[in-house]
Amino acid sequence: MQKSVVFIIGIGRSGSTLMDLMLGSHPRAFSLGEISKLPDFVKRGKRLCMLEDSHFWEEQFTETERQDLARGMSGHRLHRHIPLKLERWVRGWLGNDAILNPYSRLFEKIDADVLIDSSKYFSWLNQRLAAREFQQQWLRPFLIHMVRDGRAVVNSYLRIYPDRGIEWLTQHWLNELEQKKQLYDRHPSDRKLTVHYEALASDPEGTLKEVCDAIGLEFTPDMIEYWKHPHHHVAGSRGTNSMIAKYRGQKARQPLETAHGDYYDKIDFEIKLDLRWRGELSAENLAVFERMAGDRNRPFAWPRDGETAPSSGLRA
Structure with a gap:
């Protein structure tokens, strides 16, 4: 199997961490x-x-290797006086561009066939996909566009x-949606999939199989x-991560009560469809x-017009 990197894109609050961890x-x-x-x-x-109980990055990567990963992923010049675009070309020509192909370096340390990256940022994806490790098809990129009812996202x-x-948050949702659509549309159809958060949360087995x-x-x-x-992931949704801490008998690293009250404390160990927007979003905000x-x-x-229960919600 060719090594693959799955990039999960979409606006935040749309289930990207849930998909990533699954x-x-x-x-x-x-x-x-x-x-x-x-x-x-x-830095x-x-x-x-x-x-808190993961020491993967410290144990598998030396300080120098972590610094090199950071430099290669930063999108900034490696040398102050040399434009990154020029240095990338010269290093590629010389076959000395390992620092600019971070996923290949990660695969050297990680015994896996697929890496999952849920970073989501438009500029990040553009930089990563321009690297030689993807351009020369050493690695196979696959895009998953996580989408969710905009009312739930804004809420x-x-x-x-x-x-x-x-108003600001609604416009932000619209802007992010258009930006991610542009990136998604230009990716090959056999290497991408759109997944509804609501489909994943209400039918995790059927959705994950697809x-x-x-x-x-x-x-x-x-x-x-x-x-x-x-798991040894770098960052992600605090709510989704709190389930891991709860299962291990630990406290979440960051308190959730300010934004979520006791919502996550009351959830058993299960995947639960979050439809809180229906009870929390005011009539005035809904109208806006x-x-x-x-x-x-x-x-x-969600659910779609004429549906009483959600369908798979997947499409290429």
Whole structure:
């Protein structure tokens, strides 16, 4: 099997961490989380994994190797006076560009066939896909576009950033959606898939089977219970990660009560469809969202018009 990197794209609050950790629970896959944050974490001397009992990055990579990973992923010049584009070309010509092909370096340390990157940022994806490791097909890139009912996304952001207001957050959702669509549309059709968060959360087995088939992994049922598996991901949703800490009898690294109350404390060890927006989004805020983004949200509204239960929600 050719080594693959699965890039999960989409606006935040759309289930990217959930998908990342489920796929990373496969015995031949590895969750990187939002590894785009690694350069900043290394620079500031922060621990890399969200989970307190993980020492993977410190044990598998020397300080020099972590610094090199950070430099290669940063998107900044390696040498002050040499433009990165020129240095990338020269290093590629000389066959001395390992530092600029970070996923290949990760595969040297990680015994897996698939790496999962849920960084999501538009600029990050453009930089990564331009690297020689993908351009010369050493590695196979696969895109998963996670989408969710825009009302749920905006409500989730309102919970965290109430001062930004419904209009700003709705416009942000529209902007992010268009940006990710541009990236998704130009990717080959046999190397991409759109997945609804609501489909994944309401039918995790059926949805994951289809995703695994598209990626080239054999589905295993215990992938769904991601909290039971070892993970070493760099960053991701605090709520989704809290299930791992809870299963291990630990406290979440960052408190959730301010934004989520006791929502996650009350959840058993299960995948639960989060539809809190229906009870939390005010009529006034709903009206603003409908005015600004109602038509654009139609393909993502859940359940869909005329449906009493969700369908798979997957499409190439």
